[in-house]
Amino acid sequence: xxxxxxxxxxxxxxxxxxxxxxxxxxxxxxxxxxxxxxxxxxxxxxxxxxxxxxxxxxxxxxxxxxxxxxxxxxxxxxxxxxxxxxxxxxxxxxxxxxxxxxxxxxxxxxxxxxxxxxxxxxxxxxxxxxxxxxxxxxxxxxxxxxxxxxxxxxxxxxxxxxxxxxxxxxxxxxxxxxxxxxxxxxxxxxxxxxxxxxxxxxxxxxxxxxxxxxxxxxxxxxxxxxxxxxxxxxxxxxxxxxxxxxxxxxxxxxxxxxxxxxxxxxxxxxxxxxxxxxxxxxxxxxxxxxxxxxxxxxxxxxxxxxxxxxxxxxxxxxxxxxxxxxxxxxxxxxxxxxxxxxxxxxxxxxxxxxxxxxxxxxxxxxxxxxxxxxxxxxxxxxxxxxxxxxxxxxxxxxxxxxxxxxxxxxxxxxxxxxxxxxxxxxxxxxxxxxxxxxxxxxxxxxxxxxxxxxxxxxxxxxxxxxxxxxxxxxxxxxxxxxxxxxxxxxxxxxxxxxxxxxxxxxxxxxxxxxxxxxxxxxxxxxxxxxxxxxxxxxxxxxxxxxxxxxxxxxxxxxxxxxxxxxxxxxxxxxxxxxxxxxxxxxxxxxxxxxxxxxxxxxxxxxxxxxxxx
Numbered sequence: 001x002x003x004x005x006x007x008x009x010x011x012x013x014x015x016x017x018x019x020x021x022x023x024x025x026x027x028x029x030x031x032x033x034x035x036x037x038x039x040x041x042x043x044x045x046x047x048x049x050x051x052x053x054x055x056x057x058x059x060x061x062x063x064x065x066x067x068x069x070x071x072x073x074x075x076x077x078x079x080x081x082x083x084x085x086x087x088x089x090x091x092x093x094x095x096x097x098x099x100x101x102x103x104x105x106x107x108x109x110x111x112x113x114x115x116x117x118x119x120x121x122x123x124x125x126x127x128x129x130x131x132x133x134x135x136x137x138x139x140x141x142x143x144x145x146x147x148x149x150x151x152x153x154x155x156x157x158x159x160x161x162x163x164x165x166x167x168x169x170x171x172x173x174x175x176x177x178x179x180x181x182x183x184x185x186x187x188x189x190x191x192x193x194x195x196x197x198x199x200x201x202x203x204x205x206x207x208x209x210x211x212x213x214x215x216x217x218x219x220x221x222x223x224x225x226x227x228x229x230x231x232x233x234x235x236x237x238x239x240x241x242x243x244x245x246x247x248x249x250x251x252x253x254x255x256x257x258x259x260x261x262x263x264x265x266x267x268x269x270x271x272x273x274x275x276x277x278x279x280x281x282x283x284x285x286x287x288x289x290x291x292x293x294x295x296x297x298x299x300x301x302x303x304x305x306x307x308x309x310x311x312x313x314x315x316x317x318x319x320x321x322x323x324x325x326x327x328x329x330x331x332x333x334x335x336x337x338x339x340x341x342x343x344x345x346x347x348x349x350x351x352x353x354x355x356x357x358x359x360x361x362x363x364x365x366x367x368x369x370x371x372x373x374x375x376x377x378x379x380x381x382x383x384x385x386x387x388x389x390x391x392x393x394x395x396x397x398x399x400x401x402x403x404x405x406x407x408x409x410x411x412x413x414x415x416x417x418x419x420x421x422x423x424x425x426x427x428x429x430x431x432x433x434x435x436x437x438x439x440x441x442x443x444x445x446x447x448x449x450x451x452x453x454x455x456x457x458x459x460x461x462x463x464x465x466x467x468x469x470x471x472x473x474x475x476x477x478x479x480x481x482x483x484x485x486x487x488x489x490x491x492x493x494x495x496x497x498x499x500x501x502x503x504x505x506x507x508x509x510x511x512x513x514x515x516x517x518x519x520x521x522x523x524x525x526x527x528x529x530x531x532x533x534x535x536x537x538x539x540x541x542x543x544x545x546x547x548x549x550x551x552x553x554x555x556x557x558x559x560x561x562x563x564x565x566x567x568x569x570x571x572x573x574x575x576x577x578x579x580x581x582x583x584x585x586x587x588x589x590x591x592x593x594x595x596x597x598x599x600x601x602x603x604x605x606x607x608x609x610x611x612x613x
Contacts, residue, residue: 535589
């Protein structure tokens with residue numbers, strides 16, 4: 001079974017990266033991402049850091065370090081202390097009050113669901129997992145598979161080899177999991193595998209008859225006043241568990257605060273103190289490649305035991321420090337899969353340890369507080385990929401209004417593009433980033449054409465990806481323009497900005513920035529519209545660098561076998577395969593009929609030492 005799944009996965013990747021096909025589906029596509037609701041009002045009171053015994057300047061320096069570090073790409077941050085928000089900031093085009101993808105950070109929420117079942121006496125951690133499922137849902141099990149317990153699933157020690165790579169080629173994930181081989185005897189080693197968490201989600205449904213979201217709603221979400229939450233489901237309608245949860249930072253902070261308070265919230269018991277202590281104490285020593293944390297029940301305790309972490313790839317984290325009664329929630333688009341993270345190091349150094357808080361409130365400092373609030377307001381503004389045009393001052397705007405002129409006119413360079421339609425050579429690129437398409441199984445037939453329109457002082461770009469896939473998007477030159485796009489039946493918020501510039505050879509180009517504020521990725525587009533040939537260079541961020549990070553993390557998820565990647569690296573030219581993969585993350589699309597005089601190549605190489613798994 002495993003060999004067949006690996007072959008299917010290899011066929012899909014070969015079609016996508018080497019053959020450049022758009023239609024790579026191996027299972028029927030089912031849209032899973034809905035349109036998210038508007039932001040919910042803030043719940044926690046706001047307080048000054050000094051009222052909690054923390055210097056405002058400490059938080060300002062932390063924000064500055066996060067903003068300046070080249071490997072940190074922050075979207076938003078919320079710092080909670082003693083049940084009050086003392087610091088909050090969002091990068092341009094992002095909004096901390098919007099639900100954001102959590103990736104594996106939601107594994108810890110699944111742990112809380114299992115804890116609720118445990119508190120209710122409905123689950124035994126040492127009982128074989130298969131016994132909770134109807135026999136009609138299961139294949140014939142091997143002897144080793146029968147030994148996989150709920151505790152093994154919680155601690156990532158099941159040894160089951162069916163992993164995320166098989167999801168795009170199979171629709172029955174429960175059966176595929178229990179049909180899989182085992183890499184090692186259950187309980188004898190650690191191998192990070194999101195399918196362990198998916199089976200825990202399926203267990204909730206099997207035991208209660210309710211999906212994970214419905215089970216948690218009256219027991220966790222409603223008592224914590226969490227109303228806007230959405231969890232993607234598998235082809236069989238079961239919440240994915242290990243990923244797929246969208247939740248706003250303030251709501252995630254409520255969950256973190258409940259955990260820090262050992263199960264209490266607003267004076268009511270939500271979860272037992274016994275479960276939370278057990279769930280956050282180290283159960284597995286994790287390879288150093290994973291960072292500064294070990295593993296418990298779907299939660300990462302720090303090696304020094306001073307804090308613990310809900311962690312998701314690319315920088316989705318809830319960091320909980322009981323010693324200082326601090327919860328920090330962050331969303332980002334970093335190049336990381338585990339906790340080897342400059343971002344987490346900066347946060348832990350700023351807010352962990354014994355000298356962070358004074359025993360009593362500190363003397364207020366209006367100057368320091370004002371500097372912190374200014375840092376929050378301008379957070380990551382200078383790092384924006386597209387720099388907005390400066391808006392006219394108040395007097396200039398009034399004068400333009402008196403003259404009946406448009407307050408914010410489009411740049412004159414737009415005239416060279418309006419009414420133009422550029423048709424591209426065959427490709428399998430799209431406005432939705434490649435990693436998102438792979439995760440959602442939401443693929444494209446390729447970007448066929450791009451045209452530009454003008455509606456008064458509004459600039460519209462029209463992306464044609466074939467029949468029923470034409471996206472008209474407004475781009476702002478003074479700010480980000482917001483909209484919601486239905487891509488393949490899934491709904492994505494976007495915030496879009498544009499700017500004209502020239503390259504190092506003096507060629508004029510249009511930069512189009514498409515931020516997906518609910519996701520970890522953004523799309524960056526350069527249209528070279530002058531000279532020969534006209535071409536389009538696309539990039540996603542984070543992009544090709546994630547492949548290198550993934551190779552580094554193989555020791556965490558596959559400690560005794562590199563599986564199909566190991567097979568490939570020993571028999572094929574991996575340099576060639578990596579180059580082809582990088583090309584798909586940063587494709588150059590030529591206008592139909594163009595062949596030469598390309599713009600300067602962007603460096604697609606990755607240092608050789610970084611390719612070492």
